[in-house]
Amino acid sequence: MHPYRTHSCSALRAGDAGSTVRLSGWVHSKRDHGGLLFIDLRDETGITQIVIPAGSPVLEQAESIRAESVVTVTGEVVEREAGTRNAELATGDIELRAREFTVQSAAAVLPFQVAGHENYPEDLRLRYRYIDLRRDSVHRNMLLRARVIQSMRKRMTGLGFVELQTPILTASSPEGARDFLVPARMHPGKFYALPQAPQQFKQLAMVAGFDRYFQIAPCFRDEASRADRSPGEFYQLDFEMAFATQDEIFAVVEDVMSGLFSEFSNGRTVSQAPFERIPYARAMKVYGSDKPDLRNPLLISDVTEAFAESGFGLFARIAADKGEIRAIPAPGAGDKPRGFFDKLNNWARENGAGGLGYITFTEEGGKGPIAKNLEADRVEAIRTQLGLKSGDAVFFAAGKGDDVAKFSGLVRTRIAEELDLIEKNAFRFCWITDFPMYELNEETGRIDFSHNPFSMPQGGLEALNTQDPLTINAYQYDIVCNGIELSSGAVRNHLPEVMIRAFEIAGYPESEVEARFGGMLNAFRYGAPPHGGSAPGVDRIVMMLADEPNIREVILFPLNQQGEDLMMNAPAPTTPERLKELSLTINPPKPKVKTDSDKA
Numbered sequence: 001m002h003p004y005r006t007h008s009c010s011a012l013r014a015g016d017a018g019s020t021v022r023l024s025g026w027v028h029s030k031r032d033h034g035g036l037l038f039i040d041l042r043d044e045t046g047i048t049q050i051v052i053p054a055g056s057p058v059l060e061q062a063e064s065i066r067a068e069s070v071v072t073v074t075g076e077v078v079e080r081e082a083g084t085r086n087a088e089l090a091t092g093d094i095e096l097r098a099r100e101f102t103v104q105s106a107a108a109v110l111p112f113q114v115a116g117h118e119n120y121p122e123d124l125r126l127r128y129r130y131i132d133l134r135r136d137s138v139h140r141n142m143l144l145r146a147r148v149i150q151s152m153r154k155r156m157t158g159l160g161f162v163e164l165q166t167p168i169l170t171a172s173s174p175e176g177a178r179d180f181l182v183p184a185r186m187h188p189g190k191f192y193a194l195p196q197a198p199q200q201f202k203q204l205a206m207v208a209g210f211d212r213y214f215q216i217a218p219c220f221r222d223e224a225s226r227a228d229r230s231p232g233e234f235y236q237l238d239f240e241m242a243f244a245t246q247d248e249i250f251a252v253v254e255d256v257m258s259g260l261f262s263e264f265s266n267g268r269t270v271s272q273a274p275f276e277r278i279p280y281a282r283a284m285k286v287y288g289s290d291k292p293d294l295r296n297p298l299l300i301s302d303v304t305e306a307f308a309e310s311g312f313g314l315f316a317r318i319a320a321d322k323g324e325i326r327a328i329p330a331p332g333a334g335d336k337p338r339g340f341f342d343k344l345n346n347w348a349r350e351n352g353a354g355g356l357g358y359i360t361f362t363e364e365g366g367k368g369p370i371a372k373n374l375e376a377d378r379v380e381a382i383r384t385q386l387g388l389k390s391g392d393a394v395f396f397a398a399g400k401g402d403d404v405a406k407f408s409g410l411v412r413t414r415i416a417e418e419l420d421l422i423e424k425n426a427f428r429f430c431w432i433t434d435f436p437m438y439e440l441n442e443e444t445g446r447i448d449f450s451h452n453p454f455s456m457p458q459g460g461l462e463a464l465n466t467q468d469p470l471t472i473n474a475y476q477y478d479i480v481c482n483g484i485e486l487s488s489g490a491v492r493n494h495l496p497e498v499m500i501r502a503f504e505i506a507g508y509p510e511s512e513v514e515a516r517f518g519g520m521l522n523a524f525r526y527g528a529p530p531h532g533g534s535a536p537g538v539d540r541i542v543m544m545l546a547d548e549p550n551i552r553e554v555i556l557f558p559l560n561q562q563g564e565d566l567m568m569n570a571p572a573p574t575t576p577e578r579l580k581e582l583s584l585t586i587n588p589p590k591p592k593v594k595t596d597s598d599k600a
Contacts (some may be wrong), residue, residue, distance in 0.1 A: 010046025014093040017079040024072040049095040058101035068107040074100035085502025127566040145542045161212040165432035166201035178222035188583035194220035202240040206531040207523040215241035229564040240533035264545045271429040279434040288409020293483030294415040295423035301329040311372045326397045326408035334360040360393045435476040438469045451476045455490035464501045496524045
């Protein structure tokens with residue numbers, strides 16, 4: 001007999017009754033029923049009930065053992081009596097009557113319980129993550145993650161992609177976040193950077209003649225934590241294609257995403273290819289976001305014309321000052337009590353707006369503070385434009401540029417939530433296309449890249465030389481699901497002269513481009529195929545499939561919100577000897593001196 005187990009803890013059935021078997025696992029829970037000791041023994045696959053009767057030579061040892069101790073139990077499989085069977089367990093028709101009981105590893109007093117569904121502080125869970133991972137929900141998330149990655153690999157190889165590995169120690173790259181730097185001991189004063197993404201290397205793989213590349217790539221960014229973004233590191237399904245059009249890249253992503261989400265949807269509906277394509281400018285106008293949630297049926301309308309030179313002075317002045325008034329429909333909200341509108345008004349103030357104006361519609365026409373001051377024909381024009389009827393309402397956001405776009409998007413989401421309009425049990429995908437190549441940095445007044453700097457501008461070199469940079473779009477795209485960005489991608493810039501000019505507009509002289517990206521530029525000078533790709537985020541995909549609101553619930557050993565590994569005590573100081581070896585000195589920030597105003 002095997003020294004540890006003949007079966008897993010989920011394998012035994014009524015047909016095994018009478019067999020002598022051996023199981024190993026963790027003591028999940030114990031129950032003393034007056035002369036009978038019951039132990040639920042758990043391994044990764046499931047639970048088997050162990051019974052130890054009074055008088056058994058192993059009873060005393062079993063009674064003294066704590067939960068989460070690792071034990072090996074040998075005994076006879078017996079069929080449970082009809083009234084004691086547990087339909088919730090795969091092994092619920094049997095139990096194992098113990099004859100031998102060996103403690104492989106005794107557990108100390110636990111910092112928190114594994115059995116049950118109690119909520120514990122996240123920092124406690126992360127400090128003892130190896131215990132937290134034994135809990136059923138977290139453990140299932142990790143197994144789901146493993147199966148998702150396995151499916152990704154199978155789907156990509158099935159589409160003709162070859163898996164390659166790109167370097168971890170590399171050079172800094174302008175990907176939009178801070179790099180993690182690694183001191184180079186053999187090159188004092190110089191540093192490697194951990195890759196924010198394998199961007200340059202995967203493009204170089206195309207230049208090297210590989211037609212279709214992919215990898216499950218680790219990426220490192222020194223940025224703040226969010227519920228849907230882990231600080232420090234994350235993984236993405238990174239891929240690149242040579243001689244591929246944007247449509248062909250879309251087809252690959254749609255094939256993989258629709259298949260993957262359908263495989264693990266657990267009954268939820270999934271968008272099928274082709275996914276809806278929404279230009280960036282339209283997304284900001286109609287959804288108020290470049291990450292629209294298509295489960296929300298509400299669409300934003302521009303009603304500036306209805307308020308221009310109108311009797312409603314506030315909006316009329318905004319329209320005259322080249323601002324916009326956006327309207328967000330609220331079907332069925334016209335019959336809501338006054339408290340509904342007051343609550344939304346207070347919410348708007350909490351989000352930095354002056355308030356949230358509205359009109360309700362009845363058979364007699366528009367009602368409410370705005371309708372009282374707006375001409376009846378203009379009220380009717382708004383109702384007609386939005387297709388509203390008696391019993392409906394409309395809310396308004398007013399302002400300029402991105403501010404009004406983003407706030408109207410927040411209003412759209414909040415109203416849909418309040419009215420329970422968001423489609424349930426569905427994954428709704430879309431593409432956001434035609435991103436601006438550049439944007440204006442409000443702090444510096446300089447032109448910056450707005451997306452991936454290695455993208456091909458629409459119109460090529462001619463557009464870069466003749467157009468206002470802020471009017472140039474790029475062959476850049478995001479794939480979005482349920483309001484969450486899963487991937488950015490682009491058709492790449494593979495022409496040295498175009499790349500140099502594109503970076504020059506963003507403030508990088510040719511000498512700096514040559515110094516920072518000379519490897520890729522030189523490669524392009526030796527024959528580079530047109531190419532493009534994308535990189536869906538593994539962590540976010542698993543987070544959505546697991547229906548987890550926090551990304552740390554689907555990462556094996558995540559950092560906390562402050563970017564700390566509480567379990568391994570990282571980051572940690574190092575010794576003076578090690579710093580000397582690396583030619584480094586530490587210059588910690590000086591503590592802030594309190595002033596009289598601080599004290600006040």
